Amino acid sequence: MPVYSGNYSMKKFNKIKCFSYVFTVILALGFVLTACEKPAVTLTTPESVNGFKLNTFVQIDSYTSVSKNTLTEALNLCDYYENIFSRTKEDSELSKVNSNQTTSISKEMYELVSAGLEYAALSNGAFDITIGSVSRLWDFTAESPKVPDSGRIAEALTHVDYTRVSVSDNGDGTYSISKPCGITESS
Template sequence: MQTKKKISLIIVILLVFLGGTITLYRMTSSPPKYETKEFLMDTMVSLEVTGQEAKKAGQAAIKAMRQTADRSTRYNEDSIISKINKEAGNKPIKVNDDILIMIKAAKKYGRLTEGKFDITIAPVIDLWNFETGKNLVPSTKKIEEKLELVDYKKIIINENEKTVMLAKSGMKIDLGGIAKGYIVDQAADVLKKFNIKSALINAGGNIRTIGTKSSGDKWRLGIKNPRDNSKDPKDNYLNIIEVKETNVVTSGDYERYFKKEGRRYHHILDPNTGYPARGLASVTIISDSSFKADILSTALFILGFKEAKSYIKEHDDIEGMLVTTDLNKWRSKGFKELIAD
């Protein structure tokens, strides 16, 4: 009988030990991770999500981004933006809340930058044909003709009716400098509804971090060297920064460009001249909103070094780095504090 009791006691002890081991494993094992990529708004969007509902959350976030991207690109004939452009000078178009928010913000920053940020630049963008790779510089006459159609003040918004209209026939709007930031914020909101505490969203230069890495470490992000002609990987980045729960957005003259007779022509156009903005090679903005950072990285690039520097210094809610075309760098105090050792 005593032998049987001893055997029973040993079995109980083993079961308790194994049960404790299994519980310990569950506590210390890594939570599920989900990674995906999708081509949206002419750029590759990637998600890295960690959490108990990582896959479900990641798929929902991509779905929300895709829906808004489809509605806000003018290159989709069925999009709301295409309808607004087609009916320019004719009639207002009913819009959803997302489009209304984006266009209202665009007009606001148009005023704040005295027209340096202007989403009605689309007719001039079409002249340059950066997408086709033909590398042709439009004539001054053609640019001047198209500039007659550029004026953010002629975007007519009726908030009560939720409609948008362009006052003049031939006008077009392009949300390329604003929509990526908006859909990144949208994706982050979706992930947080699933109680995701760790995620990285990268939409072609628009980076959003949620919390820290699952390990607890901060995210390490590289700020690209806009004149990276070196074979040495160390020269690919001007700085490595360490961040958590923030947005880092960079606009640069290296993203879409061509060279003609030794001169660089890039896709960030000055609405006042119709030509590529000069002076800066890249602008990086850090903000609590990807939407705001996306707008500002473009607007400040066009404003130029002096005004961009003043703007960043005057606004406590953003940090930034400016890189001139001869690779001189200016960093705000808060930005310097994020640089990795």
């Protein structure tokens, strides 16, 4: 059995002592830093706003300390996007594009149509942003929606072709769209 000098034991003791000090300081810092952190407030009854937006009932609930104004701003974003993308609102940007009232589009419309065209290409047309001429035949908002006859569906399908829609970034902060038929409606 080897014999160790007392000097070696003292070195070992000093290392352990140094490690203990460092560990204690790190642990103390951890407690101090987490004690300074403001705990998240969790409400038992949520702050809530709601309204009829985007052709459906929308409700936004928050179980944290978010103000009602912040929730209202989030709900108002629904109005903002509905004014751009609604196919049922006559004065929306999409309705104006579909009725050939404009070829100038917003950045939001440009980005969404660009993404839609990309997904259409990736899916070989299984996802097609021009399907509106077919889907509107069901009239989902009617009291008694009915399945349309196959002749009407076949005729509407002649208007479905994402390759006939293109969007352009004009390079000056403006965007445009070219389409022989509507994005979600036939012309």
